[in-house]
Amino acid sequence: MAFSERIDRLKSSLIREILAAAQRPEVMSFAGGLPAEPMLPKVDWAQMPTSMGQYGMSEGEPMLRELIAAQARELGIQCEGSQVLIVSGSQQTLDLASKLFIDPGTEVLVEAPTYLAALQAFQLFGAHCLEVPQEADGPELGVLRQRLEQHKPAFAYLIPTFQNPSAVRYSEAKREAVAALLDEFGVTLIEDEPYRELVFDQGSATPIVSRLRSASWIYTGTVSKTLLPGLRVGYLIASPDLFPYLLRLKQSADLHTNRIGQWQALQWLGSQRYNEHLAELRDFYRLRRDAMQAALVEYFSDLATWETPQGGLFFWLALRQPLDTRTLLKPALEQDVVFMPGEPFFSEPDRHPGYLRLNFSHVAPERLGEGLRRLAGVIRDALAVEAA
C-alpha cells in the first residue's frame, strides 16, 4: 500500500487515546480540556427554522459572521463580517492554515510549550517548528528576535491568553513587543484564543493582531469552551489578503460548517443570558481552580513548581526532578487517574521532560484530592525507582 509521504509524519494522538480511556466513568481525568458537565447550558431548539437544514454558504451564516466581527471590534480588532469564516471548531483553523502555508520543510514559529494538536497539524503537513521558550509573561523576546533574524517562518502561531498547556497570559509589554517584531520582519501571525472568556481575575489583554500595523494575520476562536463543544462551531477572522484562500480551502475541506450549531451559537453570543452564563462559568471554574491549587499545595509542593492560572482550564507543573512523564501514564491509569504528559507539547519532546498538564474543570471537587493524591504517589514511586 503506497500512502502519501505525510503519513510517515502522522503520529498517534495522545489526546484521542486519553479521551477514549477517560470515557470509563471510574477514571478521574485531569487530561483533556472538557468543560464540566454540570455547566453545559440547556439549549432550546424549538425556534430553529427548518431552512437551517438546507445547504449553506461556505463562509458561514451571515448574521453570525457580523456578530463575531462586532465582538472582535470591541476587543480592538479592526475587521468586518466579510473577514469572518465559520469553521468546524477552531481545530479546523489549524488544518486550513497548514494547507495555506506549509510545504514539507516550511519553517513555522511556535511557543515552547505549545498546543499539541497544533504541532501535530503543522508537522503532518511537513512543517519544521522553530521553538521560542515561554516565560511567565510570554515568549523570550531575545530568542524570538534571533529566530526572526535567522529564519523566515511562514507564520508565528501564538496562544497569548491562558495558553494551553502553560496557562501563560502575555503581559501588555510583551504583546506590544511581539507585534512590533512581527511587523518588522513581515511574519504572519496566527493568534489562537479559545480561553479568552475563561478569566478569573480583572486582568484583560488586547489581542496581538489588533496591534499589528502591516503583518498579515489570522485570529481564531470557538464557542467550545464557553457554550457547547459538541456543536463544533469555531471561527477565524483573517486579514483581507488571506481570507479568499482560506475560504476556498474551507469549501474543499467540508463545504460549510453545520448550520444547526451555527444557529444555536447565534442565539447565545452577545446575549444577556450568555453573559450571565459566562459569569457563572467563571465562578464555577474559579472554585475548581482554587480547589486544585489547595490540593496541589497539599500533595505536590515537594514534587513540582507551578504558577496559579488566572484563566483557562489548566495547571502546568514542572517536576523538581524531571523525568519522562509519558512513562507515568500507564501506572496512573492503573490507579484510575489520567493526566497529560508535558513532552508532546514540545516539537522536540525528548528535550523537554518533566512537565505535566492538569485540567481542573472536569473532575468533581470531591474526587479531586483523591486523584491528585494517587497521581503524586505514582510520581513518588517512579522517582524511587529512578533513585534505586
Add this chain to the structure above:
Amino acid sequence: MAFSERIDRLKSSLIREILAAAQRPEVMSFAGGLPAEPMLPKVDWAQMPTSMGQYGMSEGEPMLRELIAAQARELGIQCEGSQVLIVSGSQQTLDLASKLFIDPGTEVLVEAPTYLAALQAFQLFGAHCLEVPQEADGPELGVLRQRLEQHKPAFAYLIPTFQNPSAVRYSEAKREAVAALLDEFGVTLIEDEPYRELVFDQGSATPIVSRLRSASWIYTGTVSKTLLPGLRVGYLIASPDLFPYLLRLKQSADLHTNRIGQWQALQWLGSQRYNEHLAELRDFYRLRRDAMQAALVEYFSDLATWETPQGGLFFWLALRQPLDTRTLLKPALEQDVVFMPGEPFFSEPDRHPGYLRLNFSHVAPERLGEGLRRLAGVIRDALAVEAA
C-alpha cells in the same frame, strides 16, 4: 507572502460562486444539488440529551456507527461498526483520502466526467488524474484495463450509482468487471454513494466494494441528500488496513463531527418514519424528474441529447453542437437562470466542451418550463453568434 505550493493549484470554486448567486430568490437554479425545501423533514430536538453538547469521540457516536455498519451489511458490505468513521459531510472523506494518498504527482483514477469537488480536492493535493470515459452503463472497461496496465494509481474514485454529474448507474456486469480489475491490479477503491437512496425505478445495485476480494477500499455516504444537508453528517466505511490512518487524519482535521447532527441522524436512519420519508422523497423527485424530462423534450430536443436519469438529482445534457458552456453562464444569469457547465467535471476541462448539468430537485415545477425555455434561448443565441 509565501504560500504553500498547493495554493497555486487552488481553483476558484464554481460550485461556491454559483450557490452564492443562486441565493437571489428570483433566480431559477438548475445548478447545485440542493434538496427541495418543501421536502426538508421537520425534525424534533426536544429529546436530545444535554450530554450531546460535550466533546465526543473522533470516530463518531458509537450507536450511529453500529447502525450504519448494519445497513451496509444489508447492502452486502462485510463490515463492523469499528470500520465506520462519521465525517463532517462526505466532502470530508475526499479531504481525508487526499491526505492519506496524495503527494504532488500521485496518479489517481477518476471517471470522465466525475464529481467536480472531488477533482478539486485531489488536484489541490497535487494529484494527476487519469480519466476513464463514462458510458451509459459505467466505465469503458478497455480503457480502464489499459490505464491500470500502464499506471499505478493510488486509488480509483468511482461514483457507480447515479453519478454526479452524469446520472449513470453502473450495470451489474460492469460492477463485477471493475471489482475484478481492481483486485487484479491491487488498486484501492473509493466508492462514493450519496445518491443510492434517491432511486426512481425498481433497479438495485450492490456496491462494488462488496465484490472486492483483496483490494483495499473506502465506501462513503451521507444523510445530506435524504435528510438534512445542514447537519453536515456523512460517513465512511474503510477496510481495516486504512481505517486507523483515516481516524487520525479526521482527528487532526476537526477533532470530531458535530454531535447534535449525529444524534439527529440516529433518530432517523433505519426508522419507519425515515422509510416513509424516503418513499415520499422518491415520489416527489420522480415527478420533478418527469416534469423536467417533458420540458427538455419541448425545448431541447433539437439542441441536445440525454438519458433519462433513474435516480439522483441531475440530467446530463450533451449539446449536438458542442461549445464552451462556461461562456453561457453570464448570459444565463442575466436571464435569472443558472445551470452547471460541464467542463469542470473533467480533469482537462478544455478537452470536453458541450455538456450541461441540470438539477431537477430544486426549481418548482411551475417555474421549470420557463427556466428551461430561457436557457434554451441563451444556447440558441450563442450558437447563432458562433455560426455568424
